Amino acid sequence: MAEPLAQEDQIKEGEMHSYNTRIGRVALTRLNGKICAFENTCTHDGGSLEGGHLEGKEVVCPRHGARFDIETGAATRMPATESIEVYPVSIEGGEVLVDLDA
Template identity: 50%
Template sequence: MSFIKVAKTSDVSENRMTCVNTRHGRIALTRIGDELFAFENTCTHDDGSLDGGEIQGETVSCPRHGALFNIRTGAVERMPATEPIEVFEVRVSGEDIEIKID
């Protein structure tokens, strides 16, 4: 397990998604207050991109069919998705955002 640099803190805005490509796939980043979140940018229902969806509280909605996921835990909060999304531990090193990859 290791941390990889994915963005700068200035790249991520409150309640908006910033997507980055990594060797582990596309990762979405967002900020809620002082906390940063990172999660896979793919809906488990139909493999659509989540980055066109909305961040509301600690959830992200899929823009295609309305599935809702908790961005802290990855848990499904509304169908049609039945499988959780992967979430990543985030740390900040100076101005760099890093995520933990297994």
């Protein structure tokens, strides 16, 4: 079941926001108008991605520079080799709903 994490108008292009959820920290951002939700923990060494930054459609881990595609979760730069999770997003009544079980 999708869970509300934020108000749609809080999520701006190029900004990353992180939320506590029942499965851990989940990050939201807006990419080309579309809101994306992804796991906030780097698969290299467990670093938090929320101190990192966004470059195009990639999030860059602040610890050792690994990158992940925020639409697919794929690791796109070493030292990470495993994907992060990404979650389906829907908008209802101005709320951002994230399916954490997908």
